[in-house]
Amino acid sequence: MLFICILLLSLGAIFSLYAPGLTGKFVLDDYGNLPPLFDSLKSSGFWYGVVGGNSGPLGRPLSLLTFALQVDSWPNPYYFKLANIAIHLANFILIFFLIRLLAPYFSTRLKSNSYNLFAIAIALVWAILPIHVSTVLYVVQRMVLLSTFFMLLGLVVYVIARDCWIHGQYGRALLGFCFTLLMAALAILSKESGLLIFAFLICIEQLLSSKKPISNPYLKRGIYIILCVPLVLFCFYLIHIKFVEGYNVRPFTLSERVLTEARVLWIYIQQIMLPKPADLGLYHDAFEVSRSLLEPLSTLFSCLAWLIVFVTLVWAAVKKKVQIFFPMLWFFSGHLMESTVIALEIYFEHRNYLASLGIVLLICFIVFNLFEKVHSAVLKYIFVGVMLIYVGIITIVLQMQTRLWGNPALFNYVHATERPSSIRARALLVDFYQEQGKPKEAYKALEDIERDFPDEPALYFLKLQFLCVYPSWVKSPSVDSYATLLQYGAFSNGAFKSIEDLVDFKSNKQCESVSYELLLKSVRILKLNKQYAHKYYFLARFESLLYLQMRDLNGAIRALESIPNRGYDDAASYARLLASAGSFDAALRAVDAARKVIGNGIAMQKRRDELNELESVIQDDIKASK
DSSP, rough: HHHHHHHHHHHHHHHHGGGHHHGGOTHHHHHHHHHHHHHHHHOOEEEEEEEEHOOSSSHHHHHHHHHHHTGGTOOOHHHHHHHHHHHHHHHHHHHHHHHHHHHHHHHHSSSSGGHHHHHHHHHHHHHHHHHGGHHSSGGGGGHHHHHHHHHHHHHHHHHHHHHHTTTTOOHHHHHHHHHHHHHHHHHHHGGGGGGGGHHHHHHHHHHHTTTTTSSSSHHHHHHHHHHHHHHHHHHHHHTTTTTTGGGSSSSOHHHHHEEEEEEHHHHHHHHSSSOOOOSSSSSOOOOOOOOTTTTTTTHHHHHHHHHHEEEEEEEEHTTOOHHHHHHHHHHHHTTTTTTTOOOOOOOOOOGGGTTTTHHHHHEEEHHHHHHHOOOOOHHHHHHHHHHHHHHHHHHHHHHHHHHHHHHHHHHHHHHHHHHHTHHHHHHHHHHHHHHTTTTHHHHHHHHHHHHTTTOOOOHHOOOOOOHHTTTTSSOOOTTEEEEEEEHSOOOOOOHHHHHHHHHHHHTTTTTSSOOOHHHHHHHHHHTTTTTGGGGGHHHHHHHHHHHHHHHHHHHHHHHTTSSSSSOHHHHHHHHHHHHHTOOOHHHHHHHHHHHTTTTTTTGGHHHHHHHHHHHHHHHHHHHHHH
């Protein structure tokens, strides 16, 4: 009964610490993922909206499903953040169960009547780590939270199923193993990093084998083969898709990323153990890249430190020192995908959501062993007091962060002023002044950003937005003077959002001060930029929409024709435009081409129906024209 009370109090404490963040706003990728989803739900139906995502190779349909079920709450972020906190609380409970099951394997000194307390202490420290704020309160990171939920559920059931196998309950064991595989599939469909469940399973199998090895050598090898196969297949997948080409739009190479991550991982560990509030958050896009082992010099020291860690790991594995081996192997497993060779951005805190459990375990093992060696009662009280102060500091930092996330104006101002080298953070200052009703200060902040970041085409389109809203005092930028920037500038997703807003402004007659000719010329020059080649279809789509607003049907058709491999939306739009122009035979061929890129499944039925209806209309038009 006492344990249940402690568990309930822990849940209440975690929720109360995160509750101040519920009043925050959507940020960054929230805008790139949620509006398209809800637009798709309206235009193409519920199930296509769920399975038609493009956030990752698999579309992350389970995560999108949870967002779609909250469509009535859009665009209020409160209930989206509340759902995230609820999943975080569920993960806290699953962490408790997992550690409770593994506790007997960690230490012979730990008494059986202390397992519950040990597990809840680990889970609670993990749940209140300040580094998790940018995962829990960042709505789109529901994908990480949900994927972790399914991974943890699969891991818990695997430990139970393996114990059943050891005790001869083979039917229950096989059922549990199948359930684990199902959870792995659901984790992957929430976010591709769910594949890491197999790496975590290898960690757990290593731990369990230290005390309860599977006697059958063939079965033991079979388990490791089954767990390794998905990871090996993923490596082949990376080679197949030529993952190195992803570095074409990054300001760093593959080798530079690997070197930089050697430093980043140490910073992650520091932020887990001793969080520094000023360095927490989302805006790390200006993180210094390691150009070589000596540039910066900290790269060399980081690599040498990791070499020592790996030697220690090998020693711990040979000597079966699971209290050292297991936590660090867990941490590395959590970073196998997003902190190694894939061309992702350098630094994001959400990559530590489950990986951080390894560091928490290591800290707790060290503390436990030190406590056991202290024999003086007074020293033990002092030791406990120091630990409580540490947890108190962690709690205060967490509360500071959640309050910051819950105050949008303060969030913008603090991040903008504390991260002057981050263009994303600096852009928040523009939003801050806008929300304060100070447009001239906002424009001045934008000009300051442009001065410090001269290689960003997105800033040009932001200036055009200001021209739309404040034509009386904003000077029209000359597209010719920005031509070099547009054609050779750095890639930025912000450019697409700005262009989309401008197209909407023009559609709603809210931007008479920016001509169609200027916008079209700007977009056409940006299409020549090789950094934007992988998103060429977006630019061509915007160009087509602008031509349609000008009632230039042929121009709109030419824009869509320029897309080399049209997806369904562009292919269907192209067919409609051809039909509107009276090119019926070409329109029918375009309908057939659109059918080839629909895909299969019940969720695609609406699209098939749309094309059948379009084909029928074209056939009727052909008959009417004869």
